[in-house]
Amino acid sequence: MAAINNLKPTESELEILQILWEKGNCTVRDVHEILEKNKDAGYTTTLKLMQIMLEKGLVARDASSKTHIYRALVNQEKTQQHLVDKMIDNVFNGSAARMVMQALGNHTASKEEIDSIKKYLDGLSNQ
The missing domain is CATH 1.10.10.10 (Winged helix-like DNA-binding domain superfamily/Winged helix DNA-binding domain)
Structure with missing residues (x-):
């Protein structure tokens, strides 16, 4: 592999x-x-x-x-994570927040997607 x-x-x-x-x-x-x-x-x-x-x-x-x-042969989640990490570093100067804001600004997210993002962020802030 x-x-x-x-x-x-x-x-x-x-x-x-x-x-x-x-x-x-x-x-x-x-x-x-x-x-x-x-x-x-x-x-x-x-x-x-x-x-x-x-x-x-x-x-x-x-x-x-x-x-x-x-x-x-390659794992989907690991491949996606690797590519996202590279994009954050190379395109957004290391800022995940800038990438997320850019993505949400250029793409209309469904109510379900927004709710899922909010739930995820709430989980991060409760750690």
Whole structure:
């Protein structure tokens, strides 16, 4: 498994990882059909990306049958945390508050999301 500090998935690789995290084990065709719903993606491009991800240690491939099955090797929460930490450091000069305010200012959060954020913040202040 790739060490978390060496993880540098590209935007396209993150899209594939999101699919694998949500759906579980998938063929290249499965991933390609989902990607194609949102963008113009060629099958061979998807295949090549997944082969690169295999080499990077982001995914594993079961080649025991004719149809190869891929699964994510990296943990979703750890990957997200690593990327958020990098973003806070590199884009927001180490300020998590600035990142949160920017995110909430640019995206309309649902009442449920706002309630969840408030609950989380209340929990932090009670520690």
